[in-house]
Amino acid sequence: MRFRSSEILAQVRSSRLAPLRYVDDQGLPTEEYPLNPNGSPMGIAGVCSPDGRHLAMMPHPERCVLPWQWPWMPTSWRQSVKVSPWLRMFQNACEWCVRYPEGQP
Numbered sequence: 253m254r255f256r257s258s259e260i261l262a263q264v265r266s267s268r269l270a271p272l273r274y275v276d277d278q279g280l281p282t283e284e285y286p287l288n289p290n291g292s293p294m295g296i297a298g299v300c301s302p303d304g305r306h307l308a309m310m311p312h313p314e315r316c317v318l319p320w321q322w323p324w325m326p327t328s329w330r331q332s333v334k335v336s337p338w339l340r341m342f343q344n345a346c347e348w349c350v351r352y353p354e355g356q357p
Contacts, residue, residue, distance in 0.1 A: 253290065253299070261293060270299055272296070273294070298310070319333055
């Protein structure tokens with residue numbers, strides 16, 4: 253993720269519009285590869301609109317829902333994992349839309 257200027261990055265941070273971050277093993281935002289595969293500043297992996305209705309993110313979880321789509325997985329998972337943990341994100345979104353069809357909780 254790149255920002256056109258440091259001012260825009262500062263505005264995103266001060267407005268709390270970066271809800272997703274790449275983090276290290278201590279849970280701290282990181283810019284270090286491979287934990288942050290694109291080197292985004294402050295580990296920012298996603299930004300949202302001020303009302304929270306729109307989210308743009310990297311990585312692309314829609315590209316790794318099924319295990320055969322993964323570039324790598326631990327050997328111990330190969331027999332037991334049928335779908336990616338990322339699938340839960342889409343299930344949650346579907347459940348929210350069904351529960352709140354007008355978009356208001």
